[in-house]
Structure formats: structure tokens, C-alpha cells
Amino acid sequence: MTSPRNARTETSATAADVATGKAPDRDIPEATVARLPVYLRALVNLSDRGTATCSSGELAAAAGVNSAKLRKDLSYLGSYGTRGVGYDVEYLRYQIAREIGVTQDWPVVIVGIGNLGHALANFSGFSSRGFRIVALLDADPRRQGESVGGLGIRPFEEVEVLVREHAVSIGVIATPAPAAQSVADRLVAAGVTSILNFAPTVLSVPEGVDVRKVDLSIELQILAYHEQRKSLAEPAELDGAVGA
Amino acid sequence: MTSPRNARTETSATAADVATGKAPDRDIPEATVARLPVYLRALVNLSDRGTATCSSGELAAAAGVNSAKLRKDLSYLGSYGTRGVGYDVEYLRYQIAREIGVTQDWPVVIVGIGNLGHALANFSGFSSRGFRIVALLDADPRRQGESVGGLGIRPFEEVEVLVREHAVSIGVIATPAPAAQSVADRLVAAGVTSILNFAPTVLSVPEGVDVRKVDLSIELQILAYHEQRKSLAEPAELDGAVGA
DNA sequence: TCCGGTTTGTTCTCGCGTTCACAAACTCTT
DNA sequence: AAGAGTTTGTGAACGCGAGAACAAACCGGA
Numbered sequence: 156m157t158s159p160r161n162a163r164t165e166t167s168a169t170a171a172d173v174a175t176g177k178a179p180d181r182d183i184p185e186a187t188v189a190r191l192p193v194y195l196r197a198l199v200n201l202s203d204r205g206t207a208t209c210s211s212g213e214l215a216a217a218a219g220v221n222s223a224k225l226r227k228d229l230s231y232l233g234s235y236g237t238r239g240v241g242y243d244v245e246y247l248r249y250q251i252a253r254e255i256g257v258t259q260d261w262p263v264v265i266v267g268i269g270n271l272g273h274a275l276a277n278f279s280g281f282s283s284r285g286f287r288i289v290a291l292l293d294a295d296p297r298r299q300g301e302s303v304g305g306l307g308i309r310p311f312e313e314v315e316v317l318v319r320e321h322a323v324s325i326g327v328i329a330t331p332a333p334a335a336q337s338v339a340d341r342l343v344a345a346g347v348t349s350i351l352n353f354a355p356t357v358l359s360v361p362e363g364v365d366v367r368k369v370d371l372s373i374e375l376q377i378l379a380y381h382e383q384r385k386s387l388a389e390p391a392e393l394d395g396a397v398g399a
Numbered sequence: 400m401t402s403p404r405n406a407r408t409e410t411s412a413t414a415a416d417v418a419t420g421k422a423p424d425r426d427i428p429e430a431t432v433a434r435l436p437v438y439l440r441a442l443v444n445l446s447d448r449g450t451a452t453c454s455s456g457e458l459a460a461a462a463g464v465n466s467a468k469l470r471k472d473l474s475y476l477g478s479y480g481t482r483g484v485g486y487d488v489e490y491l492r493y494q495i496a497r498e499i500g501v502t503q504d505w506p507v508v509i510v511g512i513g514n515l516g517h518a519l520a521n522f523s524g525f526s527s528r529g530f531r532i533v534a535l536l537d538a539d540p541r542r543q544g545e546s547v548g549g550l551g552i553r554p555f556e557e558v559e560v561l562v563r564e565h566a567v568s569i570g571v572i573a574t575p576a577p578a579a580q581s582v583a584d585r586l587v588a589a590g591v592t593s594i595l596n597f598a599p600t601v602l603s604v605p606e607g608v609d610v611r612k613v614d615l616s617i618e619l620q621i622l623a624y625h626e627q628r629k630s631l632a633e634p635a636e637l638d639g640a641v642g643a
Numbered sequence: 644t645c646c647g648g649t650t651t652g653t654t655c656t657c658g659c660g661t662t663c664a665c666a667a668a669c670t671c672t673t
Numbered sequence: 674a675a676g677a678g679t680t681t682g683t684g685a686a687c688g689c690g691a692g693a694a695c696a697a698a699c700c701g702g703a
Contacts, residue, residue: 184659184660185659185660186659186660186661187660188621188624188625189617189621191620191624192614192616192617192620192621193601193617195620196599197601210679210680210681211680211681211682212680217601218601219601219603221661221662223661223662223663223664224660224661224662226680226681226682226683227660227661227662227682227683229681229682230681230682230683234681234682236680236681236682237668237669237670237680237681238667238668238669238670238679238680238681238682239668239669239670239671239678239679239680239681240669240670240679240680240681241679241680241681242681254624255620255623255624255627256620256623256624256626256627257620257623259627261619261623261626263619269518270517270518270521270522271518271522273514273517273518274513274514274515274517274518275615277514278514278515278615278616280599280615280616281615281616281619284616284619284620285620285623286616286619286623324626324630325619325622325623325626327619348626348629349622349623349625349626350622351615351618351619351622355440355524357437357441357461357462357463359463363629365622365625365626367618367621367622369613369615369618370436371519371522371524371525371595371613372436372522372524372525372528372530373433373436373437374595374611374613375505375507375525375528375530375569375571375595376435376436376439376499376500376501376528376529377432377433377436377611378569378593378594378595378609378611379499379500379501379505379529379530379569379593380432380435380498380499380500381432381593381609382500382505382568382569382592382593382609383499383500383503385592385607386568428689428690429689429690430689430690430691431690454649454650454651455650455651456650465691465692467691467692467693467694468690468691468692470650470651470652470653471652471653471690471691471692473651473652474651474652474653478651478652480650480651480652481650481651481698481699481700482649482650482651482652482697482698482699482700483648483649483650483651483698483699483700483701484649484650484651484699484700485649485650485651486651
């Protein structure tokens with residue numbers, strides 16, 4: 156798809172927008188940004204299934220959201236639908252991918268190749284979505300040299316060289332919690348400006364650096380809270396086991 | 400001082416109050432619930448370091464949030480602080496743990512013992528926080544029998560027996576995306592009412608079942624979006640309107 | 644006991660996000 | 674060509690959460 160402009164109306168977006176791939180708006184709400192990848196995946200699924208067009212209701216169902224919310228989200232990107240018809244799957248898919256930035260390749264380094272790091276290095280969902288793992292780093296000499304997913308584990312000391320060499324701007328931290336902050340500091344110093352942190356600790360980074368946190372135990376604890384609420388609200392099975 | 404919370408129920412919550420020590424209210428905002436585990440971890444760290452009391456400012460800094468937000472969050476649980484002094488670390492830690500529900504043990508099953516499942520099974524953050532992995536399930540016969548973290552991998556067919564036997568209410572799905580929905584259906588049918596889903600797909604579950612999603616590639620895509628914004632914004636600032 | 648310093652708990656305001664509802668716009672049939 | 678049927682895009686209302694600001698409460702010293 157070198158020129159994915161199908162039937163585009165000349166109403167809203169200027170011709171230069173589509174030609175150069177420039178985004179129409181500059182301010183997309185964070186909540187919308189977080190949902191765009193979900194829409195993108197739903198569109199890829201529809202595309203693989205051979206669907207050419209879809210309505211907002213169908214896409215919303217596939218993405219697991221409200222259709223009104225989906226339409227409003229898409230409206231921040233531009234008017235890519237056709238009233239009375241719906242959305243062209245391929246066209247919308249390309250537009251969202253371009254907006255997110257996954258039409259280009261993002262080199263990524265992973266630091267901390269323990270159990271989780273292994274899983275991340277082997278995770279196909281990264282490479283299939285515009286992310287290319289260019290280096291695996293670990294401070295433990297016993298792990299260095301080992302090969303995971305066709306990539307050798309390098310000493311963490313090489314982080315500056317590798318980040319510069321591959322122009323890496325996104326780093327993944329999968330180290331134990333005590334090491335995470337110093338790893339983050341070194342990543343930032345090397346030039347990384349976005350960090351995905353799996354270590355269960357709060358990272359402090361300078362202004363301009365984005366950090367997203369994935370905390371497995373926190374997710375479970377949130378579930379536990381609601382689970383506890385359920386069992387307290389409906390003590391159907393256990394009778395009167397209240398009180399400690 | 401009087402506690403007319405949201406004068407909602409005429410049945411005062413003081414009944415359970417006396418039993419459990421101070422069973423609080425019924426309506427804690429979701430945003431607060433999501434932060435309670437963070438506070439809990441910060442308190443555990445403080446406790447390990449031997450700190451006896453802390454102010455809202457200190458705890459907020461350790462948790463990476465605003466101090467006003469922290470105090471407001473804690474106020475939903477009750478008045479566990481002392482004005483002019485701060486919070487007793489051990490006491491507040493217990494109160495939050497009890498509120499979340501991690502003072503009791505939560506049996507958990509993990510389905511799909513691939514790379515990620517292995518990492519989850521070995522993840523110490525689960526067992527150290529009230530979650531006990533009671534079964535590892537996989538549909539692949541070649542994986543069955545293998546032992547991970549001292550626990551054998553069982554056939555997925557045994558899910559009903561294992562869930563009933565251990566009274567499991569929380570399940571973790573780490574299967575490939577195509578299998579996730581059927582696994583979820585079977586988990587729910589077996590009695591699981593909370594699911595932590597790592598598969599990159601939208602799960603549909605009946606009313607009353609909680610699902611939380613952890614999607615690694617989505618997190619990276621959100622970072623990529625902001626990263627793209629940075630690289631688009633910065634070069635333009637140095638020299639206006641660089642021609643394409 | 645009284646006073647100054649400190650910190651919590653709460654109220655108020657503001658902005659963001661969600662949802663409803665509907666006009667605009669498109670297709671299809673007659 | 675016109676009307677009926679769909680579906681998008683968006684304006685407006687509403688609810689929730691974030692943050693500032695302040696009174697109430699507590700401790701320690703004199």
C-alpha cells in the first residue's frame with residue numbers, strides 16, 4: 156500500500172495532509188491515544204478476515220468499547236469515514252498506524268534478561284508492530300553471551316554505544332526493582348526518552364522523558380479488591396464467616 | 400469528625416466496623432483503588448527501612464503522587480492518620496492491605512505456560528503479596544508434566560477440578576490470542592470471577608466477572624506516539640519550516 | 644494551661660472524559 | 674430525481690477525578 160488514499164473527500168483535511176502524512180490535529184486526548192492501538196488491532200483482525208469496510212458499531216464491538224466513544228476518538232484524527240457507509244478498513248488502519256507512529260520502525264533495547272526479559276525478547280507482538288529489538292542488556296556476566304531470540308545478551312556497560320549506534324529512543328526495563336532507577340538514569344543519559352518499566356518501583360526521570368509502568372502484582376491486587384467486595388456483598392457460599 | 404459519609408445507607412456501616420476493626424465505606428473510587436497497591440508497596444519499603452511514622456508528603460513522594468491526592472485517597476478508607484504527626488507506617492500498611500484484600504491468601508491459576516507464563520510462574524511479586532499460584536495449566540501435551548517454580552504443568556482439561564478444589568476465583572491468561580476467549584469462557588464456567596488477561600485480545604465475559612488487561616505492545620505503541628510527537632516538534636523549533 | 648508549629652481531613656473549583664442525541668451526508672431504490 | 678434508510682461527526686450535558694486551599698486537630702515547650 157504505497158498510496159492508500161482510496162476515496163477521500165475534499166471536505167475537511169487538506170490535500171497536503173494526506174500527501175505528506177501530516178496529522179491534522181495536534182492535540183489528541185491521552186485517553187484516546189491509549190485506545191488507538193486497540194482500534195488498530197481490531198482493524199488488522201478485520202483486514203485479515205477480508206473485511207473491506209466496517210461501521211463504527213462493528214469496530215467498536217471488536218475493540219470492546221462504546222460506538223459513540225469510538226467515533227469521537229476517530230474524529231480527533233480526522234474525518235476518515237463515510238456517512239451512511241462506514242470506514243474503509245485498510246484506509247483507517249493506515250491512518251491510525253501513521254498517527255500512532257508504527258508505520259516506521261522503532262528500535263528498542265531491553266534491559267534485564269531474567270524470566271520476564273526472556274519472555275519480552277521472544278514476544279512476537281513487538282516485532283510485528285513496528286518495534287525492533289536491537290539489543291538485550293544485562294549486568295550479570297553469567298547471562299552475557301547467551302542468545303535469546305537470535306540476539307545475544309550484551310553487558311549493560313555497552314548501553315551508551317548501542318543506544319547511539321541504533322538511534323534508540325525507547326527502552327524497556329525488566330530488571331529487579333533495586334536496579335531499575337539506576338538503569339533508567341543511565342538509559343536517559345544515553346539518549347533514551349521513553350521507558351517501559353516492568354520493575355515494581357517508582358521511577359523518577361527528567362522532564363521530557365515518558366515512562367509507562369506495567370506492574371503485574373498491582374493488577375492482581377486491584378482484582379483482589381473487587382473480588383473481596385463480591386464475596387462480602389454476596390456471602391452465598393460461606394455462611395457468616397465474618398470477623399477475624 | 401462525625402462520619403456522615405455519603406448518607407446513603409440507613410444501615411450504618413458500624414456493624415462490620417466493630418468486627419473487623421474499622422471496616423470502611425462502600426464506595427472507593429476506581430482511581431483510588433488503582434493507587435492503593437502503590438501506597439502499600441511504598442509503606443512496605445518504609446517499614447523494611449525501619450521507618451515508624453511518615454507524613455503524607457513523604458509517602459506521596461515514595462509513591463510518586465501528589466500529597467493532596469494521597470490524603471484524599473486515604474480519606475476514603477477512614478481517618479488513619481494523626482494531625483500534626485502523620486501516619487503510623489505499620490498501622491496504615493495493615494489497613495490498606497486489609498482494604499485491598501491481601502491480608503488473606505488468594506489462590507490463582509495461570510493458563511498458558513509459554514515464555515510469559517514461565518515468567519509469571521516464577522514471579523516472586525505474586526507470592527509475596529498474598530497470591531498463591533495453585534496450578535499451571537496448558538493445553539499443549541508437550542508442556543504438561545514439566546515443572547516450573549516447583550509446580551507441575553497440568554492439562555487444561557483439569558481446570559474445573561482444580562478451580563473447585565482450591566476455591567480459585569482469580570485466573571491469569573497467558574495464552575496466544577486465539578485461545579484466550581475460549582479459555583476465559585471455561586475459567587468463568589468453572590467459577591473464576593476475576594481474570595488478568597495478557598493475551599492481546601478483547602475478552603467478553605458475563606456480568607459480574609472482572610477482567611483486567613495487560614497488553615505489552617499497546618504500552619509500547621503509546622510510547623511511540625509520544626516519541627513521534629517529540630521528534631516532530633523538536634527539529635521544527637530550531638529552524639522554522641524545514642522543507643520536505 | 645496556653646501557644647505556636649505541624650499535619651491531616653475535607654471542601655471547593657476546574658478540567659477532562661464519557662455519553663447522549665441529532666443534524667449532516669451518503670447510498671440505494673423507485 | 675427524490676425519498677427512505679443508514680451512518681458519521683459533533684455539540685452539549687453530565688459525572689468523575691485532580692489539585693489548591695483551609696479549618697480542625699494534635700504535639701511539644703514554657
